[in-house]
Amino acid sequence: MNSPNDQGGLRARKKQRTRAALIDAGLDLFLANGYEATTIDEIAAAVEVSSRTFFRYFAGKEDVALAKGVEFDELVLDALAARPADEPPLISLRHALLDVLRESAADSGVQRFLSTQHLINKTPALLAGNLRRAAGTEERLTAEIAKRQGLDLAEDMRPRVLVGAVWGAFRIGLETTCADPSREVGRMVELVEQAIDLATAGIPQRWGGDPRSW
Known part of the structure; x- marks a missing residue:
């Protein structure tokens, strides 16, 4: 029984x-x-x-279209929270995002995910919803970085700037992949990593005590 x-x-x-x-x-x-x-x-x-x-x-079909993106975001948030507490913020965020991306690239449904992302980028109603989702994820990632660094976001913009740079680079790398009809999975990881490196060049691993500079 x-x-x-x-x-x-x-x-x-x-x-x-x-x-x-x-x-x-x-x-x-x-x-x-x-x-x-x-x-x-x-x-x-x-x-x-x-x-x-x-x-x-x-709630509607938009939620269905964006569901895989939401799932990916949750995995990145969990991966960031699981990084070592004393790890520099750039390293933690970079590893969290790229590790989840590499794991996702091995999934059999990744090609459909990329095709769906391309559809989202071409559909105004979905693009607006996707931007709202991305903004919400950025806020949560920013809050996690600030907590790990013991910073007050009202006084220190560095967590927000870091997350904006990395998350924006991820979006650019993904959009570049989706715009190519071949949508090669290995190329996706390479492009996102390259975009993150470009966006964060000059940001030190460990930050100083002055919130007005890295």
């Missing part, structure tokens, strides 16, 4: 599978038919669930 905990675990796994299936179906439909032309009913039907079930997982 299954215990309540077993049943709760089964329900949670079933919900995770349904959510993942909705994302997969939605992305496939967006790439095949276009974002605007795809309906929520079509996404739900592809997974053989009702539209009401769809709305238990997502």
Whole structure:
């Protein structure tokens, strides 16, 4: 006889599978038919669930299109929090982002992720939502860097400037990859790393005590 905990675990796994299936179906439909032309009913039907079930997982189809980006951001945030506490901020942020990117590059769904990112960049409604998501992630990364350094963001802009440079470089590297029809995964990691190096050239590993300079 299954215990309540077993049943709760089964329900949670079933919900995770349904959510993942909705994302997969939605992305496939967006790439095949276009974002605007795809309906929520079509996404739900592809997974053989009702539209009401769809709305238990997502507020709308924009959330489906951006879901993989949200998942990536959460992995980067977790990776940053797990870095050694005494590690310089640039090294911590660089390693957190590139390590997650390399792990993601090994996933079988990375080509679809890149194709979806290209679709997002070409779709004004999605681009706006993606920029809001990126801004929120930057705020959280900035807060984590400030906490690790023991800094007050009202008095010290360096965490915000660092995160803005690294996260902006990541976006540029990803956009450059997506603009190339071949969308080579290995090239993606190379371009992002190169962009980060360019953006952070001159930023020292360890910061001084004056918030007006590195």
